[in-house]
Amino acid sequence: MLLLGIDIGTSSIKVSVVDATLQTCIASAQYPDTESAITSKQPGWAEQSPEMWWQHVQNAILLTQKNNTYNPQDISAIGIAYQMHGLVLVDKDQNSLRDSIIWCDSRAVEIGNEAFDKIGHEECLGHLLNSPGNFTASKLAWVKANEPEIYAKTDKIMLPGDFIAMKLTGEITTSASALSEGIFYDFACNRLSHEILNYFGFSESLFATIKPVFADHGHLKKEIADALHLKAGIPVAYKAGDQPNNALSLNVLNPGEVAATAGTSGVIYGVSDVLAYDKESRVNTFAHVNHTEEQKRLGVLLCINGTGSLNRWTKTIFGADTTYQQMNTEARSIKLGSDGLRILPFGNGAERMLNNKLVGVHFQNIDLNLHTRAHIFRAVQEGIAFSFRYGLDIMRGNGMNPSIIRAGKANLFLSDLFTEAFVNATGVPVELYQNDGSIGAALGAGIGSGIYTTPQEAFSNMKPLQLIEPSVKGYEPIYEEWKGLLDKQLANN
Known part of the structure; x- marks a missing residue:
């Protein structure tokens, strides 16, 4: 019995086929080979075409079949993971009305901040656990105010994974998890937030039927099944945002367990059983x-x-003639601290942990007679690791104190240098696993379709590849210097 997992990333679509019994990946593909475009019509804007995602999903699924390593008719359920917070609008005929305003788009920050003030900080944090900030609800309010003709045609709003599930099944569903990431869910009342809907003037009819994450979210349409050589009628049995899904893929399900990723964005994600919040919503x-x-x-x-977006930019500008592995090797030739070069890695939209400020990337202390591109390669990875430390200290201040962090051996965690910097800057060991979001989505489909009786059963064969513990001294004073530069930048922002 096989399971299909789809991960709708910002850079590309990743698809994996997993043997449900062995819990191992038997085929995978990524599409496209180069990174997908992000349209930025104005500074701080970021959009992608939902139809592009759909075309790429189909191409990736067909690519997994290219080498005939499995029978597509043996796939019994589909799971979907997706980039969080994106806004997709469709009309009554399920046609996309505009490009998706994706997670790193900053146009709605002030709309969300004004809502936070007018609804009330305690009301928002006590019921929503977050400020409306730069999330999906605020992006929908921007469309309502600035594109009223599109808003008037909107039948349903959804997140990126909901859109792909709709294309596969013709059905539109959502979950409490999805609504919460859009800042539409009232935790105190366990329902859609009437306060958000009333404040922004949203009709409840815009929202789909609410189902559990692990549930039947529709069945594969025959015409789609035929085009993709799959069996008609199999369920989409799981949908989750990429970070909750990454945590699932690392078997992070219980209070105190913590996962990390360092892909296009960097995330630390911990599980709690307390309805708590950061007072500044960082x-x-x-x-x-x-x-x-x-x-x-x-x-x-x-x-x-x-x-990862900064690491990609660095490769494009300074290392177009090298691979990421060669960049890591060059960076290794430079001693800890990059001979004084410091980089603040905040150039991809408003940073929530910095109170939604647009800080930008900053290169500090460049010495034209000393620093080479190898210094830049190292300083970028150190700066990213220091940003994780800065954020982890905020989490610690809110009661999240991990003794170990689990991560997939992928993206920046493929770099021994970055992993070393992360572990020694944060002081927390990292356990690496051979897993990714598409495999997690496939196993999620196994849970949702009842192949596994519990989430724990779905990961019973999972074993860590490597444990990296703090071992290198000298990061703390460099981090404190880096933090001082960030504090000065924030004061001037």
């Missing part, structure tokens, strides 16, 4: 994949927008 709390009214499971999420 870290955010959402319903985790296994959250229920009876058993609270909240995902406390720290997000840094510009991690």
Whole structure:
């Protein structure tokens, strides 16, 4: 029995086919080979085409079949993970009305901040666990105010994963987890937030039927099944945002367990059973994949927008003739601290952990007679690691004190240098696993379709690849210097 997992990333679509019994990936594909475009019509804006995602999903699924390593008819369920907070609008015929305003778009920050003030900080934090800030609700309010003709045609709003599930099944559903990441969910009342809907003037009819994350979210349409060589009628049995899904893929389900990723954005994601919040909403709390009214499971999420995106930009500008592995090797030739070069890695939209400020990337202390591109390669990875430390200290101030962090051996965690900097800057060991979001989504489909009786059963064969513990001294004073530069930048911002 096989399971299909789809991960709708910002850079590309990743698809994996997993053997449900062995819990191992037997085929995978990524599409496209180069990173997908982000349209930025104005500074701080970021959009992608939902139809582009759909085309790329189909291409990736067909690519997994190219080498005939499995029979597509043996796939029994589909799971979907997706980039969080994006806004997709469709009309009554399920046609997309505009490009998606994605997670790193900053146009709605002031709309969200004004809502926070007018609804009331305590009301928002006590019921929503977050400020409306730069989340989906605020983005929808921007469309309502600035594109009224599109808003008037909107039949349903959804997140990126909901859109792909709709294309596969023709059905539109949502979950408490999805609503919470859009800042539409009232945790105190366990329903859509009447306060948000009333304040912004949103009709409840815009929202789809609410189902659990692990549930039947529709069945594969025959015409789609035929085009993709799959079996008609199999269920989409799981949908979750990429960070809750990444935590699931690392078997992070219980209070105190913590996961991290360092892809396009960087995230530390811890599970709690307490309806708590950061008073400044610098870290955010959402319903985790296994959250229920009876058993609270909240995902406390720290997000840094510009991690892998900065590393990619660095490669494009300074290392176009090298691979990422060669960049890491060059960076290794430079001693700890990059001979004084410091980089603030905040150039991919408003940073929530910095109170939604647009800080930008800053290169500090460049010595034209000393620093080479190898210094830049190292300083970028150190700066990203220091941004994780800065955010983790905020989480610690809110009661999240991990003794170990689990991460997939992917993206920046493929770099021994970055992993070393992360572990020694934060002081927390990292356990690395051979897993990714698409495999997690596939296993989630196994849970949602009843192949596994519990989430724990879905990960019974999972074993860590490596444990990296703090071992290198000298990061603390460099971090304190880096933090001082950030504090000065924030004071001037």
